[in-house]
Amino acid sequence: xxxxxxxxxxxxxxxxxxxxxxxxxxxxxxxxxxxxxxxxxxxxxxxxxxxxxxxxxxxxxxxxxxxxxxxxxxxxxxxxxxxxxxxxxxxxxxxxxxxxxxxxxxxxxxxxxxxxxxxxxxxxxxxxxxxxxxxxxxxxxxxxxxxxxxxxxxxxxxxxxxxxxxxxxxxxxxxxxxxxxxxxxxxxxxxxxxxxxxxxxxxxxxxxxxxxxxxxxxxxxxxxxxxxxxxxxxxxxxxxxxxxxxxxxxxxxxxxxxxxxxxx
Numbered sequence: 001x002x003x004x005x006x007x008x009x010x011x012x013x014x015x016x017x018x019x020x021x022x023x024x025x026x027x028x029x030x031x032x033x034x035x036x037x038x039x040x041x042x043x044x045x046x047x048x049x050x051x052x053x054x055x056x057x058x059x060x061x062x063x064x065x066x067x068x069x070x071x072x073x074x075x076x077x078x079x080x081x082x083x084x085x086x087x088x089x090x091x092x093x094x095x096x097x098x099x100x101x102x103x104x105x106x107x108x109x110x111x112x113x114x115x116x117x118x119x120x121x122x123x124x125x126x127x128x129x130x131x132x133x134x135x136x137x138x139x140x141x142x143x144x145x146x147x148x149x150x151x152x153x154x155x156x157x158x159x160x161x162x163x164x165x166x167x168x169x170x171x172x173x174x175x176x177x178x179x180x181x182x183x184x185x186x187x188x189x190x191x192x193x194x195x196x197x198x199x200x201x202x203x204x205x206x207x208x209x210x211x212x213x214x215x216x217x218x219x220x221x222x223x224x225x226x227x228x229x230x231x232x233x234x235x236x237x238x239x240x241x242x243x244x245x246x247x248x249x250x251x252x253x254x255x256x257x258x259x260x261x262x263x264x
Contacts (some may be wrong), residue, residue, distance in 0.1 A: 023244070029235040046215050050223035051242065054200060056131075057219060058250075061138040061199045066192055069146025070184070076147075077154035094143050100175040102140055103208025106133060112124045129217060141205050142198040146191030153187040154180075166202035189254045200243060220246075 030038055076088055077117065110127035111117045120127055127133040146197060161183075165175040181188075203221045210217035214226065220243055227235035 005054040007056045018107050022214060026237055026240055026244075029233065030241050033234075037234045038241075041232075042049040042242060044235075046218070046238060047220075047223060047235070049215050050218050050220045052222040052238070053134075053218070054243075054246075057138050057206075058196055058199050060135050061142060062192060064139055065142050065195050066146050066188065068143070069148075069191055069195075070150055071182075072147045073150035073154055074180075075152055078159065091144050091147050094141050099137075099141055099202065099204030100208060103137055103205035106136055106140075106205070106209050110136070128209055129211040129213070131217075134206050134217060134219070137205040137209045138199045138200060138202055141202055145194040145198065146188060149187040149191035149194070150184050153184050157183050193251055193254050196254075197247055200250075202248055 042051075072087070072091060076084065105130055108114050109116055110120065110133060112121065112128070113126075117127065125132070127136070161179050162175050165179050166172075170178070201221055202219075203225065206219060207222055210219075210222070212218055212222050212226070214223075218226065220239055224236055224239045224243065227239060
């Protein structure tokens, strides 16, 4: 009994030192002088633009990776084709590469002197130091999360229920919507949460491809780093708390959606 109590105490102290105390200090320093300086910091034009751009990255990148992740997971779990192991390894690649390396690779591929940059610029499409490059960076970095959460669930549930649905005359789309999707709903939701958290907090790859241009290509994470380097403590702490609140809000929304789906 004493061993269990000691283990719980160690876990609580560890989590408190790692999470609770640092986050508590940020909250205290944020509202140390009242809410008005925080409001002024968060309603500045650069802060509002960084918030808007961050939310735009989430709105674009997360649905793309959710659709891609579910599709690839189905392909790996149900398909039989040459190169299956290679595809699985490619999906894992963003987890092994440094985000800065990913950003540099995108610059080499889509920059003004890159492989595809001149052709795209001739069509009037600018990728690097613009929104498309930031979307590409976020999509690449957060690529594996949904697929890696859904794939084990698909392998665990097997194909018996899907085969039964086919036998009863259901189309592939009907089978996916009525049989497969309810079974993987929680895995998809958790993958979306991880993807959203990564997109909200991504810095390295996006910083390289965006140029970190204030008021143009600066996301909220880069805004926090910029305010910190400018010794703007109020702006730094206020934007940090806003980022944390966005992450928690997204987690609560996804969890509520998942619980409603399971209740049905």
